[in-house]
Amino acid sequence: MKTTIQIQNLKCGGCAKTITDKLSGLNGINEIRIEEETSSVIFEHENSDVVFVAKDKLRALGYPAIDDENGILQKAKSYVSCASGKFKNN
Template identity: 45%
Template sequence: MTTILEIQNLKCNGCANTIINKLNNLDNIHEVSVDNETNTVSFNYSNDEQLELVKKTLVNIGYPVVGDKNAITTKAKSFVSCAIGRMNN
């Protein structure tokens, strides 16, 4: 199945690089792409558990789905993820 999630705190290609790298490392998650203009991430997955794992991973690196809690600590994580993504670009 393919899905598109609208996420928070997406700022640049550094953010996108981190998201793509982290999600590509998850089992059975494929064809990850990020659109900075629409603040979305799309990917293929096989079951609901994998979808929940993706959402949890996004929160852990600072990019919760729109509508989810976006605490200051989560926003701070997104800045760290962004910096890592820029360095690994």
């Protein structure tokens, strides 16, 4: 199955790198693609339970789904995740 999750706080390739790295470590998620233009995370999975795990991981990184709360803490986490992704690219 393929799932698309539209997220908040996606700013750049650093964010995308962090999201891809962290989601690829989850069991049952494959072929992760990030579309910066639409702030979407797209991935293949075998069962629907992993979608909830992915949403929780995204929220923990500072990239909540579009229908989740996006407070100052989430935004701060996303800046840290973004910087981490940028650092790993270099």
